[in-house]
Structure formats: C-alpha cells, structure tokens
Amino acid sequence: MHELGVANEILDIALSEAGRHAAKKVTSIRLRVGVLRAIESGNLSFLFEHLARGTPAEGAHLEIVEEPVRVECDACGVSEAASFLLECPRCKGSGVSVTGGDSLSILSLDVDA
Template identity: 40%
Template sequence: MHELSLMASVMDIAREELSRHGAHRLTLLRIRHGVLDQVQPDAMRMAFEAMTKGTPDEGAKLELVEEPLRLSCCLCGHEFTPDDRNALYAPCPACGETVPFSVIGGEGIFLDHLEAE
C-alpha cells in the first residue's frame, strides 16, 4: 500500500508549513493527484486518519482531487484529454500518427491547499 508512504510525505510537508506559519492544528488538507499515480482514495483516507488519530490534527478534513490525464502529441503538438490511460498507446486524434505523447497533466501528487489554526 503505497498510500501510507505518500501520506507520510504529505503530512511531513504539512507539518513544516504549520510550523513555518505558527499554526498548531491542521483543519483541512487538500491533495491533488494524477490519474496515472493510481492513488486509492479509501487507502489515502485510512492513512490520513491513522496519522492524525490522537494528535492535535485529529478530525481534520481530507480532500482528494484527481487530475485527469492530459497529453500532447510529440509530432503535431495537439493537446487533449483522453477518456482512459490506454490513449497513451493509441494514434493521435488530430494527426492520426502513432507517436509518443508527452504527459502534460494527470501525474504527480501535490499538497494543493491546507488550512490550520
């Protein structure tokens, strides 16, 4: 379950931000994650609850926002949002060529927003 280590990293960053701003309690944590990262929301929530239980952050709200896959054709430059990940191996919808695509969205995990007291 890679969600536990992901959440541990995000919580480390959140705690650094809280400390930097003199806050003591996390009330909201919003994480953006790309569809290619295959994050399991239920596992992320369980990890978050486990890491905040018995701490001042217990009861904080977790928001998970999944970013869709966005690709750019390396030949014609057409940018598009496919319906599924298999589009990585399909022809370009604009030029019809089977060439590599650049991933321009839908991968990565980011601490997007936090609120604290």
C-alpha cells in the same frame, strides 16, 4: 499499499507547515494527485486519518483533486485520459506526447491559529 508512504509524506508536510505558521490545527489539505500514481483516495484518507491521530493534523479533511493524463496529438490537439496511452484516444494516431498525470503535490493547506 504505497498509499501509506504518501500519507506519511503529506502528514510530514502538513505538520511542518503548521509549525511554520505556529498553527494549532490543520483543518484541511488539498492535494493534486495524478491518475498515473494509481492512488486509491479512500484508502489514502483512511491511512492519513490514522497517522494524524494525536497530531495537529488530526481530523483534517483531505481533498483530493485528480490530475488526468494530457495527451497531445499532432492531428487533433489535446485530450485527457485516465491512463498512459501510446496512441491518440480520438484518432488512434501515434503522433502523441503524454504529459502530466504523475503529480503528487499539496495545492493548499488550511490551518487554525
């Protein structure tokens, strides 16, 4: 249930942004979430909706953009994967480095003044 902590964090950021812009309402929030975070988006939306009740972020739409893992292989370049890998998904080579896939950030936020 680590979605609850994440939902809380998003709400905090959304509310402080709304405050900074003297906005009455947060209408939508775009998030980038890495697949390695293993966040269930339906669950996250549900918890957020619950926490946001009675705040300016009530009813805000959560748009979740998944960030895949990037696997960089010495032999065949970059590919994307849905989980952490120790070998290249194409050539099964082990000369890989894995980057990305663990983001958790707010890309944009729409507010109503």
